[in-house]
Amino acid sequence: MSKGKVVLGVSASIAIYKSLEVLSKLKKRGFDVRFVLTKESKELISPVIFKALTNHEVYDDVMKELDLDGTNITHVSFAKWADVFAIVPATANIISKISCGIADDPVSLIALATDAKKIIAPAMNSHMYLNPIVQEHLEKLKSLGWFIVEPVEGELACNTVGVGHIADENHIADSIESCFYPDILKGKKIIVTAGPTSEAIDPVRYLTNRSSGKMGFALAKMAKYLGAGVTLITGRVCLETPFGVRRVDVSSTLDMLNALKKEIERENELTVIMAAAIADFKPEKREDKKIKKDGNGGFGLHFIENPDVTVEIGKYAKSLKKTVKLVGFAAETHDLLENAKKKIEKKGLEFIVANDVKRSDIAFGSDYNEVVIIHKNGEIERVERSEKLKVAYEILRRLAW
Ligand SMILES: Cc1cc2nc3c(=O)[nH]c(=O)nc-3n(C[C@H](O)[C@H](O)[C@H](O)COP(=O)(O)O)c2cc1C
The missing domain is CATH 3.40.50.1950 (Flavin prenyltransferase-like)
Structure with missing residues (x-):
């Protein structure tokens, strides 16, 4: 059609x-x-x-x-x-x-x-x-x-x-x-995070995850279509910046957090959509020099937890008396709804978008997604499998309040 x-x-x-x-x-x-x-x-x-x-x-x-x-x-x-x-x-x-x-x-x-x-x-x-x-x-x-x-x-x-x-x-x-979309987000400022963050092991190696950034980029593109002013903070991806969207490239989870804090400082009111797949852990120590083979069979890594970026920016916005609405994503492999509901409360979200990253026909790397939107009042809405741009529209139209 x-x-x-x-x-x-x-x-x-x-x-x-x-x-x-x-x-x-x-x-x-x-x-x-x-x-x-x-x-x-x-x-x-x-x-x-x-x-x-x-x-x-x-x-x-x-x-x-x-x-x-x-x-x-x-x-x-x-x-x-x-x-x-x-x-x-x-x-x-x-x-x-x-x-x-x-x-x-x-x-x-x-x-x-x-x-x-x-x-x-x-x-x-x-x-x-x-x-x-x-x-x-x-x-x-x-x-x-x-x-x-x-x-x-x-x-x-x-x-x-x-x-x-x-x-x-x-x-x-x-x-x-x-031109085919209504400008229902006109006058709003939206920050979208996208892609994976990566954590360095040494100057040439890093650990990351399988996020392609496609969902975040689709959200940024659609938010622009709907009339919002959009900043896209993204980890390492191979995607073209949507037209009219301001892009900030970051690498680690801490970089992502710092970039978000800067955006919060710039605006009094904004909505942040956390579609990035943020590394929960990072190696405790980053070697300054490239780790060399030494014939001893390898080496071990000890991981420490990264800060919870969504929680941190919620606190930061409060400390600066800024109005920030937060939308979360939950990339789950099991107990999708239960895990997503817990996150809404812990992170102070308006709603959370949960998807099942075990499935190969949606989510990571795919052009398609199928999501469940869970609101803070407990209401649950399903968005059937469709192109990520369409899913983005379904998510964003819920922000046109
Ligand atoms: C090979 C060639 C390339 C041209 N490129 C341009 C161009 O990029 N921009 C422009 O304004 N005029 C360009 N011109 C001039 C226009 O073709 C010319 O002004 C013509 O009258 C425009 O007619 P139109 O606007 O009705 O198509 C070019 C002309 C030629 C022969």
Whole structure:
């Protein structure tokens, strides 16, 4: 089933390939996509490619007759069909035309005709991007509700480095996907912890756990989609930072605790979601030099307990008179509900999300999860097995009080 309808407008930038990369991301995420092309863009990539990759006719001429919904007038039917209209890439020319209400090509025509949410991903040489005329037009579009996926500094086609390089395709796809969610967390500040912490044995070795960080990253991404200001404090993971999320990298459990304390100092009110798999124990002693083989058959390690990070930040917030709501995760292998309930009280949680890390079809490393949400009043809710992003939505919508 389609997750939503996206019209991608394409203009004649050197970054035109990005429209196909974004298409690929959107298709994988389950969106239905149609293409609208400016006349000039057809000089850079043939419309045949856009048609072949979507299996749908493209709207590439204002006089072309295509009908998506019985409206009979092509631009009206595309404009009505779209839930989101995104221009990827957007040239200086198309930005300026749209801002002035010119509608002489399929892309600017749809821009004027549609009520859909609108996104623009500019791409151009830095002189063009920083030109006050382009900036003025972008500001005007912003003030009219367009979301600008800002270009970044990078290599430009003119063999220089500067701002104007089109944003990353995942970031553009994230911005589009976020349009499909209500901003129920707008104005809230949310900290998500993710991934494993690791405890050093010597300068080259460490002990860690199997957390991939996927659940925490999904929570951070979804919290951003829902309008929150999000900071993600993460252990060592191989995941891309979600668009618009501030990321802080940490290593050990103590690093995680210190990073959380800093966030609490910065804000008066926040919600902390403890999705990280925090090491409960650490080697008592960290060797300063790499431990060498000495032919004696190995060595032993003695572990000591790490502080309980959630309890500690609860106490810290209280000492600073800050309002911090805490949400815990319980990665259990047995007595799931009993263990989770004990943690709510001990750690002062709003609710706890319990998952069974023994199962290979969910939790650690998987893109899926199935959880039980246990509230402090004892109420229990089950979230059936689904993608972690969907599970994240189910968790976060319970924070929209
Ligand atoms: C190879 C090539 C690359 C171009 N790249 C860009 C670009 O990245 N950004 C931009 O604003 N204009 C770029 N231009 C200029 C636009 O194509 C030109 O302004 C054109 O009129 C834009 O038409 P459109 O906005 O209707 O697609 C490029 C032109 C050529 C020939």
